[in-house]
Amino acid sequence: MFPLIVLLLHLSAVYSDSHSLRYYYTAVSALGSGIPEYSSVGYVDDQEIVNYNSVSQRLLPRAEWMKKEGPEYWEDGTQIGKEQEVVFRHNVRIAMERFNQTGGFHIFQGMSGCELNDDGSIRGYQQQRYDGGEFIALDTQTWTYTATMSQALITTQKWNSPEERVGEIWRNYLENICIDWLKKYVENGREELERRVQPTVKVSGQHKDGTLMLHCQVYGFHPRHVNVKWMKNGVDDVPTYETTHVLPNPDGTYQIRVSADVMPSEDDSYSCYVDHSSLGAPLNIVWEQPSPWVTPVVVTVVVVALLVAAVVGFLLYRRNRAGYKTASSSEISSDSI
Numbered sequence: 001m002f003p004l005i006v007l008l009l010h011l012s013a014v015y016s017d018s019h020s021l022r023y024y025y026t027a028v029s030a031l032g033s034g035i036p037e038y039s040s041v042g043y044v045d046d047q048e049i050v051n052y053n054s055v056s057q058r059l060l061p062r063a064e065w066m067k068k069e070g071p072e073y074w075e076d077g078t079q080i081g082k083e084q085e086v087v088f089r090h091n092v093r094i095a096m097e098r099f100n101q102t103g104g105f106h107i108f109q110g111m112s113g114c115e116l117n118d119d120g121s122i123r124g125y126q127q128q129r130y131d132g133g134e135f136i137a138l139d140t141q142t143w144t145y146t147a148t149m150s151q152a153l154i155t156t157q158k159w160n161s162p163e164e165r166v167g168e169i170w171r172n173y174l175e176n177i178c179i180d181w182l183k184k185y186v187e188n189g190r191e192e193l194e195r196r197v198q199p200t201v202k203v204s205g206q207h208k209d210g211t212l213m214l215h216c217q218v219y220g221f222h223p224r225h226v227n228v229k230w231m232k233n234g235v236d237d238v239p240t241y242e243t244t245h246v247l248p249n250p251d252g253t254y255q256i257r258v259s260a261d262v263m264p265s266e267d268d269s270y271s272c273y274v275d276h277s278s279l280g281a282p283l284n285i286v287w288e289q290p291s292p293w294v295t296p297v298v299v300t301v302v303v304v305a306l307l308v309a310a311v312v313g314f315l316l317y318r319r320n321r322a323g324y325k326t327a328s329s330s331e332i333s334s335d336s337i
Contacts, residue, residue: 021185022043023040028107110128193223224246238262
């Protein structure tokens with residue numbers, strides 16, 4: 001397999017809060033899957049910034065602020081994309097041979113990127129997958145490759161050899177080139193990438209089988225990072241029953257739901273703790289037990305009583321209307337003065 005280096009020597013990097021720059025590469029063995037034979041997509045944080053595929057044959061901007069880059073950037077990126085397309089199509093064929101596959105639909109993927117945290121620390125990663133399983137990964141402690149499938153042993157031996165030292169090449173990219181590009185991208189897109197949108201928080205509870213399932217829905221926030229947990233009597237000792245991934249909304253904000261299964265007690269108070277960079281101080285939204293008399297049965301009885309009263313009132317109104325007639329002058333009482 002060829003080292004997957006070329007594309008990233010021009011495209012990279014991030015800076016500010018905590019940010020990441022990632023590239024995903026995908027090549028398939030056959031058409032008919034509804035996706036291009038090859039595609040590469042770049043992200044800053046969770047925002048798609050560039051895209052190249054075997055159909056368009058061009059590196060194209062996906063974020064409005066990426067249009068600040070000049071024509072040379074897009075020409076260079078397009079050329080790199082074409083070169084990388086050749087590499088990944090070759091990798092699919094080699095992987096099929098390694099697995100003794102002569103046909104069918106198969107997919108070879110790569111992912112590389114770097115992170116710059118708000119404390120100045122950095123992290124990099126680079127790995128490949130085949131048919132959904134991890135194939136080979138770069139150990140960023142030793143900067144050598146580890147095979148996670150026996151079919152990748154040939155590749156690790158080659159890439160880790162003194163002649164190749166592919167891991168060291170990636171180290172330079174991930175620790176320097178990628179970070180530099182990341183800083184530039186964040187500077188260009190700072191208004192969008194670092195905008196602050198405060199979350200909306202909704203808490204609810206559901207009694208079931210003698211326990212109380214608490215739900216805390218946090219939505220409409222930006223940036224992505226958020227800390228959400230349930231508190232008992234102001235103390236963080238409530239085991240999380242279920243936490244969804246932070247999911248994107250169509251408007252570019254995010255949402256998450258955190259649930260906890262607890263034993264209900266009148267002496268205990270439960271609250272949802274939410275900490276987000278858009279907030280001056282963390283939120284603590286208390287879940288309030290509904291009043292005991294406000295139960296579905298009581299509500300039903302009240303609604304039925306109101307309906308009955310309305311029907312009876314309508315019938316009385318109809319009867320009075322039917323029995324009423326305008327009085328003539330001769331029927332007026334004679335004792336009226």
